[in-house]
Amino acid sequence: MSRAPSPSDAxxxxxxxxxxxxxxxxxxxxxxxxxxxxxxxxxxxxxxLLRPLPALTASALRCRILRAxxxxxxxxxxxxxxxxxLGTGDVAxxxxxxxxxxxxxxxxxxxxxxxxxxxxxxxxxxxxxxxxTYEMGPGAQRAGAVVRxxxxxxxxxxxxxxxxxxxxxxxxxxxxxxxxxxVTQNVPANTxxxxxxxxxxxxxx
Amino acid sequence: xxxxxxxxxxxxRRLAEVLDGETRAFYPRLRAVSLVSRxxxxxxxxxxxxxxxxxAGFHIGEGTLICGTPNFSCGEKEVSTHGRLVAxxxxxxxxxxxxxxxxxxxxxxxxxxxxxxxxxxxxxxxTHELGPRTHRAGPIIRTPVNIESGVWIxxxxxxxxxxxxxxxxxxxPGSVVNKDVAPHARVGGIPAKQLEVLEP
Numbered sequence: 093m094s095r096a097p098s099p100s101d102a103x104x105x106x107x108x109x110x111x112x113x114x115x116x117x118x119x120x121x122x123x124x125x126x127x128x129x130x131x132x133x134x135x136x137x138x139x140x141l142l143r144p145l146p147a148l149t150a151s152a153l154r155c156r157i158l159r160a161x162x163x164x165x166x167x168x169x170x171x172x173x174x175x176x177x178l179g180t181g182d183v184a185x186x187x188x189x190x191x192x193x194x195x196x197x198x199x200x201x202x203x204x205x206x207x208x209x210x211x212x213x214x215x216x217x218x219x220x221x222x223x224x225t226y227e228m229g230p231g232a233q234r235a236g237a238v239v240r241x242x243x244x245x246x247x248x249x250x251x252x253x254x255x256x257x258x259x260x261x262x263x264x265x266x267x268x269x270x271x272x273x274x275v276t277q278n279v280p281a282n283t284x285x286x287x288x289x290x291x292x293x294x295x296x297x
Numbered sequence: 298x299x300x301x302x303x304x305x306x307x308x309x310r311r312l313a314e315v316l317d318g319e320t321r322a323f324y325p326r327l328r329a330v331s332l333v334s335r336x337x338x339x340x341x342x343x344x345x346x347x348x349x350x351x352x353a354g355f356h357i358g359e360g361t362l363i364c365g366t367p368n369f370s371c372g373e374k375e376v377s378t379h380g381r382l383v384a385x386x387x388x389x390x391x392x393x394x395x396x397x398x399x400x401x402x403x404x405x406x407x408x409x410x411x412x413x414x415x416x417x418x419x420x421x422x423x424t425h426e427l428g429p430r431t432h433r434a435g436p437i438i439r440t441p442v443n444i445e446s447g448v449w450i451x452x453x454x455x456x457x458x459x460x461x462x463x464x465x466x467x468x469x470p471g472s473v474v475n476k477d478v479a480p481h482a483r484v485g486g487i488p489a490k491q492l493e494v495l496e497p
Contacts, residue, residue, distance in 0.1 A: 125360070125362060125391060125393055127343055127344070127362055128340055128343065128362070128364055128393075128395075129339075129340030129343060129364060130340075130341070131338065131341050136338055139338070140338075176339065176396070178339055178340045178364075178396060179340070180340075200397075200416065200417075220416060220452065220453070222416065222470075226413065226449070228467070230447075230465075230496075230497075231465030231480075231481050231495070231496075231497040232411060232446065232447045232465065233391070233411035233413070233447050234447055234448060234449035234465055234466070234467050234495075235413035235449040256452055256470055256471055258470060272471075273471075274453070274469075274470050274471035276469075276470070
């Protein structure tokens with residue numbers, strides 16, 4: 093949201109991309125909406141197969157199957173529960189997870205763009221990684237053109253339960269994100285982020 | 298003999314009460330439609346999902362995309378018929394509703410045209426009056442929520458009962474909206490405060 097351009101910018105870009113009048117429906121203010129999603133035929137059966145597996149059960153098996161499906165998940169990293177992967181096209185190819193990462197139950201990875209977790213990253217319950225947002229549009233439809241941006245979580249970071257990582261964010265090495273925080277801006281390395289408070293952990297070895 | 302008949306009658310009454318309480322919020326038609334709609338993988342056939350939910354009787358406008366089946370809940374006794382339940386949700390044209398949203402249909406939720414609702418947004422319509430200290434959550438109050446046209450609600454926001462989001466307003470992700478939002482305002486935080494006024 094912080095990266096949204098001024099509404100006047102959005103209006104001019106929308107006008108430039110205006111579709112021909114015939115395909116325009118009364119509710120399309122700046123062109124038809126981009127319909128999110130698509131189907132990844134290779135990943136879908138694996139998702140359906142692994143979803144009924146109870147959380148914290150057969151996690152090594154789950155990770156083995158996910159690796160076989162083409163997910164770049166290092167051997168020492170583990171998904172404790174089956175996350176929700178959303179996205180278009182090559183879903184599995186967009187996610188890279190380094191060594192000794194632990195990803196807890198109920199996470200959501202929106203793989204419209206690349207999500208990279210470096211080594212030793214810990215992810216709490218119900219953490220959400222979002223890679224799709226919109227430009228700020230005019231008042232008739234505020235969510236304008238779709239914007240996609242990648243997420244990078246650097247070495248050793250720890251994401252608390254239920255935090256939301258917004259598109260384009262880089263969480264620095266050794267940063268700690270408190271529970272339920274919405275991360276909209278880059279987080280410097282070795283910082284504890286709780287809501288709007290930033291506390292340096294540089295002395296904490 | 299008379300006593301025994303009385304006992305049986307009272308037990309039958311009790312059983313009927315229990316069954317009523319246990320099944321009131323079941324809504325078989327909505328369950329069946331939700332189940333069918335949940336068979337469609339997330340973020341796939343979003344227009345089809347909207348058409349499936351229309352079969353439950355919800356008013357969903359043309360061109361609306363629903364990326365994952367929302368959770369519907371309703372524990373209201375007066376809404377105990379399917380027709381009254383589905384009349385409580387109306388979605389306009391050209392909207393987009395993301396995955397994992399929750400709509401509490403104890404009172405009416407009206408969503409205008411071209412509204413965008415992010416992931417895991419919760420819209421509530423029922424709350425409690427503040428009760429005595431022995432039981433703070435007092436009697437239930439139900440108030441409708443009204444989301445006007447063009448609104449954009451960020452992921453994981455919570456809209457509390459009785460709120461009106463004015464035309465073209467924007468709710469930042471993760472906010473808790475406990476007051477009405479003026480048209481074209483951008484609000485955010487817990488509780489949501491006005492951050493700026495956007496150009497209409």
